[in-house]
Amino acid sequence: MAAADDLCAMCVLVGDEPAGGWVLVEQEWAACVLPGFEVPGWLVVIALRHVESLADLDDEQQRSLGLVLARLSGGIRSVLGAEKVYLLSFGENHPHLHLMLMSRMPDLAEEYRGPEIVKARERLLNVEAAYEAAAALRELLR
Numbered sequence: 368m369a370a371a372d373d374l375c376a377m378c379v380l381v382g383d384e385p386a387g388g389w390v391l392v393e394q395e396w397a398a399c400v401l402p403g404f405e406v407p408g409w410l411v412v413i414a415l416r417h418v419e420s421l422a423d424l425d426d427e428q429q430r431s432l433g434l435v436l437a438r439l440s441g442g443i444r445s446v447l448g449a450e451k452v453y454l455l456s457f458g459e460n461h462p463h464l465h466l467m468l469m470s471r472m473p474d475l476a477e478e479y480r481g482p483e484i485v486k487a488r489e490r491l492l493n494v495e496a497a498y499e500a501a502a503a504l505r506e507l508l509r
């Protein structure tokens with residue numbers, strides 16, 4: 368039991384095909400729908416190797432992260448018609464570098480824009496639509 372608790376949840380996640388499939392796996396990064404955050408256009412971008420923060424990335428990882436984030440953000444905008452694509456990274460629950468890209472759709476109520484979007488998670492959850500969006504993004508970025 369103790370051994371399972373010691374496993375890094377993000378290392379476990381990148382070690383297997385996630386529900387909804389990988390949207391992108393390249394260079395040092397993988398992106399997919401994060402369990403519990405199945406909102407269309409919300410993706411987690413995870414470092415394939417266990418690193419704890421942006422400050423720990425080497426030069427190549429820094430460069431490739433920029434490219435990956437830009438491609439995914441552009442994809443989310445064009446596939447879903449998102450007005451904004453937010454980027455969050457806290458690292459509080461899982462000490463393995465991961466970043467959330469979050470679509471902010473044109474019809475999202477004003478009160479949920481900006482940091483408040485986190486509070487809209489439950490009302491925006493739509494597993495089927497999130498996986499469909501992931502598939503469309505995977506196709507676009509192929």
Ligand SMILES: [Zn+2]
Pocket residue numbers: 375376377378379416417418462463
């Ligand atoms: Zn890890």
